[in-house]
Amino acid sequence: MVDPTSDLGEDVDPDDAPRCGTCGEPVVDAPDHRVLTWVEDDAVRSVHFCDDGCRARWD
Template sequence: MVDSNADDPSPRCATCGDRIAADGRRRVETTVEDGEVVYRQFCDETCLAAWERV
């Protein structure tokens, strides 16, 4: 079976792995690690909160 979303450029949530919709619930966490900027994207506030607790 072929993944019909294989060419979908939308990012995946850093917590649950789902593709992130382009809506107002999306959250982005920006940090600096070893001198480099790292962006992590999340579906919503719930996934962001779950990631922050780890």
């Protein structure tokens, strides 16, 4: 069943979407979406950002 009003695509539920590490907005289908990943304590960590602006403000 496809919801014709949904523009999220790919069965992405906003509640399941990663949150921007800077502004906290859900990162859903954002064309400028950025992801930063690194390894910490033998675990892979990742932070998502809406765009380069949020990425630049995260530190």
